[in-house]
Structure formats: structure tokens, C-alpha cells
Amino acid sequence: MADFEYLSPEGLRSDGRRPQELRVLSCNISHCLQADGSAYLQQGNTRVIATVYGPHDVSRRSEAQHDKAFINCQFSMATFSTSERKKRPTGDKSCLETSLALKKTFEAAILTDTYPHSKIDIFVQILQSDGSDKAVSINAITMALIDAGIPMKDYVCATSVTLINDTPIVDLNYFEERGPGPELIVGTLPKSGKIVFLQVNSRLHIDNMEKVLKEGMNGNQRVHTILDTLIKKHLEKSILT
């Protein structure tokens, strides 16, 4: 994969997108009738399903917090989601790490103090992995949380960014993610512009940091407009039926 051309001379990416262009984003809200909130989100070939239960009673007394809700988050990847079959869907280190990171992110975004002594369960599963898994998961969880009617500060929108030939590239697919550049995943609250999720992998020079971060945040603004129109459409439809 050494000769793989990440950016053509015309400035187009391997899948024909321009550097700052997002993949096609589509979403199916409330597909899961048992859950309090659910969303199936597809960003390019990355497909994610998120379900939210709660706020409900804590299942163990040790989980109860007197001043805020307890958030439980489980991230898993279906065994068939990657090109090489995974041995088990959850429990490996990177899944656990992602679960923890997502939990912390939504602790900062959900108005947890409105539900003391209760618990919110978030389950997210990657059905098909084609890059930006964490970012797409965050978007899917946001949709599911909105569907569940859980009060949040704002949407949490996330994208992944890399740097190829000094050009920031937004919303990575699998090849770009595995490429030589650094990877930055940023999740923001678009209205206030505050960052709630930030992860950098591989080496990113400090001088490029601001550029890449800005581009990621611009990407998040675009994700936000798309998610917002999808939610509004869904609401219109559910009111009419």
C-alpha cells in the first residue's frame, strides 16, 4: 500500500471526494421499538447502530450518584464488521477504551444533574467498519439520545481529520485512516464550539494542530446541519402519522 495515492494531482481523494467533503450521511431514527431511543447511522460505508435506555433506576446501588445520572456506555464491533473476522465483538482493550472515552464525552454533554439517582444506558455497535468508527458512533449516539428525549447541552458532532501533503482531509475512510498521516478525532458542541471529545493518534506536529483542529470543527458544523435536518424531518413525519 506504499504507492497508494491518497490525494490525486487534481486534489481528489481515492473515493472521488474533495479534501473537506463528508461522506453521504443517512440516518434511521427510532428503528428499535423496545429501546427508549435508537438510531441507525450510515456515513459512507461505516454503519453504526446506537440504542439508549433510560433514564431508569440504577441496577446496582453502587452506581447511584446523589447529584447526577450515571452513564453506562458499551461500544462493540460486530464480528463481521471488519475485513478480517473479529474473534469477539467486545472486551478487547481498544473497545473498552472507546467505551470509556464515549462515556466521558457524553457525561460532559448530557445535562446529567437533571436525573440524580438514575442511570442512562448507551449501547453502540459498529455493523460495518470503513473508517471514522468513533466519530460515527458519537453522531449515532447523539441521534439516539435526542430520540430518547434526554436533555443535552447541544448536539455532539464528530469527525476525523488527517493531514496528507499538508492538506487537512476530513471524514476518513478505512484507507485514509490506515495511511501515514496523523489522525485527529474531534467531537464538538457546534453552537458553543466547545470540544468534548479529542483524540490524536500518530504524530501530529504542534504547528499543524490548529489547522487540523479548525478543519475538524468546520466538518462538525456541516455534520450538525445534516443531523439537525434529519431530526426535524423525523419529527415532522412522526407528528403527521
Place this chain on the structure above:
Amino acid sequence: MNRSRASAISNCEKEFTLEAIQERKRLDGRSVYDYRQVFIKPSPVTHGNVLVTIGETRVQACVGCEVVVPRPQRPTDGLLYFNVLPSPMAAPNYDIGKSSLTMRVERLLDRCFKESRSLDTESLCIIAGQKVWSIRVDIHILNDSGNITDCCVMASFCALKHCRRPYVTVSGEHATIHPVSEREPVPLNIHHTPICITFGFLSEGNYLLVDPSIEEEKVLTGHLYIVMNIHREICTMQLEGVALQHEEVVKCTKIAMTKVNELNKSINKYMGIRTNAKNMDEDGQSILTNVLKETTLQIDNIQTAANVQEDRKNGKDIIQEVQEDVYEIMYPMEEEPPVTEEEEPPKTKPRDKDTDEEEEVTVTLTKDDITGLTSIETGLTSNTGEQTSVNRNSNKETSGTRGRKRRKRK
């Protein structure tokens, strides 16, 4: 784990800490961006065994290596594992075994060293698809007094830097792993120095702290872990539990940059002590240098002689006697003084030496601080005397006696 920590603080204590920080004061007298004193003690006996303390936080990292079959999907890559071992001694809320803390730290270490390619895993390959080195870093948390992440990253780095693996020669499909007594063991290939800086945030990200202590950690709402190297590259970054403006993040990376430079100097200083001269009592140093200079000359002559074996013993006995005396002065607790044997001069050149480390160091320890740390260090100073070749031989030998236990032959 965090929950039990949070519940361990009373409301008035919490308010007091918060108010102090709002007035930009910290309980231990530091200012907001100050780092606690860092002390690194590489083991003088074993390679790859390092004790790192940041303030009262204490972490010991040990590196072990063995030969294993590589993963089928990566036949030319060596393996690198991090294993964080919290003990209930370190803090009352620690459990033995895996927890969210160990998992988070282990993944951060993975990203620091593997994904940012700090340790060259390809150089750990012996025969592609058949034999590679597997490096395992055990990180023992001895005392948690806040900021365990930085301490673990620093300890892992120092241990990897300090580690030596046996020399290997490959001829065709046959690999020979030389015992440490035959060939000088080789250091691991490390490309850059990842150093972690933890930022703590209070009251929705309005207040910022560098290197939070255990009292401060109880009131923090969020963390930002920035791992950088001295080439101004961010190796890893992780934001947790707080919403920040983008300018604040950029500001934090700039603060981290200056802190990384400072810490890098102290790492060089402490890791350099061992390479220039071992931690040594001044008397011990003088005895050793005076007597051993002569024996070095003797040995040099002897080695050119034909019947090396016989004559070596004479030199060896002298060295061993002196060495034992010195070790008794240095390590009165030590049961067995390391055995000194004769051996060929090192084939690989000695480690890089930092010459100008003494002047530049900003984070320094006084002698009193060092002596307070462990009983072993009583009477030691960071003496940068000249290193005799016999001295180096004895160093090598001590690691040799240990390395021989775990060496493997194909």
C-alpha cells in the same frame, strides 16, 4: 474507581480546594503550571528496571524480553506489551487486577509507543514469521499521590531506554542468541521520547492545573492528556469529561511543549547518571578509580597475552575484592554483591552520554530529597566521575548474571 475516589472527599474539603484554586493557589504551594519534582532512579543492578517518582507518586517499571512467534498478520514486527499493576498499597481504592484506570493507562501507553512508533518494533524481528522479540513492560504503581498517568508513561520510557536485550546473530534460518557474558547486550531502538503531561480542569473547564495532586484529582471534572516529544510532535492526546474551547486546547499544547522540554532534561540527567558513572559514594568512587585504574592496565596487558585464562583470574580477584567493598558501601542491604567476572571488551559502543546536562536542568533534587526516598540511596550523590573500563565491565556482568537466567537458545 473514580467514584470511590470522589466520595472519599468531604464537602468542606472540596470547597476549600476549589476556592484555593480559584485564587490560583495550590495546596502544596505550587503555582498553577508548576510540575512537582521528578526523580528517576535506574536500577544499578538490573537493566530495564527504573523507579520514577513525581512528588510522592511512585511507579516502578520493569522490562522483560523473550523470543516468541510473531502474529501471522505482522510477521516482521516484534511485540510490545504494557501491563499496569496497581496494588492496594498504592491507594485505598485500588483493586488488584484490571480496572478502568489500568485499561486507560495501558491504551495510552500503546498509543504513545506503538502507534506513534516511538519504539521500533520492526528492529525486534529476528527471523521474519518465526521469531521476534516480545518486550513486556510491567508497571507497578507503588504509591498514587496524583497524576499516575504521567508517571507511568515516564517510567515506561525510562525502563525501555534502560533495557538491554541479548545480542543475536542470524545465519540463514539459524539464529543464535548470545549470552550476556559473550556479547554486550544491545539497547532497544527508540526513535523519540514521548512525555505525557496531564492537565486537570475544574468547574466546567474554567480553571486549569498542570500535574494534579491526589487532593486536586478528587475535585477535578475533566482531564486532558497530552503526550508530546521534544520534536514538537503530539504523539497522543485525549480529552476526558470536560468541554473546552478550541483556543484552550491549543494553549494547553503550548504549555505542554515547555513542560516536555523541562521533563526531557531531567530524564536525560537521571538516565545519564548511570551511563557516565554509577551513583557512587565519593569515597567509593575514589577507591575504585585509584585501584581499578591499575587493574585496568593490568587487564589490558593480560588480554594481549597468550594464556589469557590463567592470568585473568588474578585481575579478576583484585577487581572482585574492590568491587565487593564498594558494593558494601553502596548497598548495605544487598545480600549478594554482584559477581564480577572477566570478559571481552564490549563490542558495541557505550551508550550516548549527555555532556551538558548538569547546567540546564531545571527540575533538580537536593541530596536530602534523594536520601529520603529509599534506604538504598543513603550516602549517594550524582557524581559524574570518569568511568573506568573495569567499572563498565562490572556493570555488564551484573546484568549478565540476571540475563543468563532468561536467555534462550534456538
